[in-house]
Structures are given as structure tokens and as C-alpha cells.
Amino acid sequence: MKNRIFVLAFALFALTAFAEETVSADTTQPAQPTTVAYYFYNTNRCSNCIKIENYTHAAITQSFAPQLESGKLAWVMKNLDEEENEHFIEDYQLYTKAVIFVEYMDGKQVKWKNAEKIWDHLADEAAFKDYITKELTTFLEVK
Numbered sequence: 001m002k003n004r005i006f007v008l009a010f011a012l013f014a015l016t017a018f019a020e021e022t023v024s025a026d027t028t029q030p031a032q033p034t035t036v037a038y039y040f041y042n043t044n045r046c047s048n049c050i051k052i053e054n055y056t057h058a059a060i061t062q063s064f065a066p067q068l069e070s071g072k073l074a075w076v077m078k079n080l081d082e083e084e085n086e087h088f089i090e091d092y093q094l095y096t097k098a099v100i101f102v103e104y105m106d107g108k109q110v111k112w113k114n115a116e117k118i119w120d121h122l123a124d125e126a127a128f129k130d131y132i133t134k135e136l137t138t139f140l141e142v143k
Contacts (some may be wrong), residue, residue, distance in 0.1 A: 035067075035140060036074045038100045040088060043081045049097050051125075052118055053077065056099050059129035064136065073140075099132065101139045113139050 037060055039053050060068070060075050067073035078085045080094065092100050092114060099115040115135045121128040 034072060034074065034104045035136075036076050036102045036104065037136060038088075038098075038102065039075075039077045040080050040085075040092075040094055040098045040100065041077065042097070043079060048122055051122060051128075052097055052099065055122075055125055055128045056118070056132050059132040060136065062129070063133045067140075101136055103139075111142075 037056070039056055041049055041053065057075060060073070064073050068075065078088060080086065080089060088094060092098065092112065094100075097118075099118055100112055101115065102112040103110050113135070115132060117131060118128065121131045
């Protein structure tokens with residue numbers, strides 16, 4: 001009986017040691033950065049707010065499909081009226097609807113940019129999409 005307990009304990013120890021070694025080997029690989037394109041809005045939305053959402057979403061899905069599919073880029077909408085999202089107002093100094101690009105590395109934010117000229121291009125859909133595409137391309141390229 002004691003031999004069985006000893007063998008079982010040894011086997012469990014060996015499996016645990018092997019599992020820890022495997023995990024350690026995986027963590028030595030460099031982490032890939034992830035970029036999130038956020039659209040921040042409020043519950044009460046005007047037609048311009050909906051345009052910002054639609055134009056931004058279209059620009060990102062049309063111009064960055066490979067990055068979206070690979071998981072290197074994500075499109076996320078956040079309602080600032082929801083309590084769990086209120087911290088974003090201070091985090092990014094938000095005072096109105098906004099499109100913010102954020103890069104994360106190992107789960108930590110390493111840089112961000114406010115695409116603050118969205119309102120300047122709202123009257124021209126093509127110019128708006130071009131602006132978002134150029135801003136996000138530049139953001140992704142800058143290290």
C-alpha cells in the first residue's frame with residue numbers, strides 16, 4: 001500500500017514538473033502587440049454619432065481585414081454611460097464621442113492616440129474613411 005502511494009505521489013510530481021517546464025518554454029516566445037480601435041459613445045446618439053460609428057467601422061473592416069482576422073487588431077465599441085466604462089473618460093481625456101487607437105503588449109497599454117479630427121471629416125464619407133485609414137496605418141507603423 002505504501003509503495004502504491006509513493007508511486008502515485010512520484011507520478012503526480014513528475015507530471016507537475018513536466019507541465020511547469022512546458023509552460024515555461026511557451027512563455028519565452030515574444031508577445032505580439034494587439035491594437036484596439038475603440039469607438040466611445042453615449043446612450044443618446046444623434047445621426048452624426050451613428051455616422052462616426054458606421055464610417056469608422058467600414059474604414060477598418062475594408063482596410064485592415066487581415067489584421068482583424070489575425071487578432072492583431074480589434075474593433076470595440078464602448079458606451080461611456082455604462083459604469084464599467086466611465087474610467088475611459090479620464091484615461092483618454094474624452095469630452096465627446098471619440099475614436100481611440102490603443103496598443104497593448106502583454107495585456108498592458110503601451111501607447112494610444114485620439115483620432116481627434118473625425119468631426120472635421122464627417123461631412124465627406126470618403127475623406128472620413130481615408131483619415132481613419134491613414135491615422136490607423138501610421139499608428140500601427142510607429143514603434
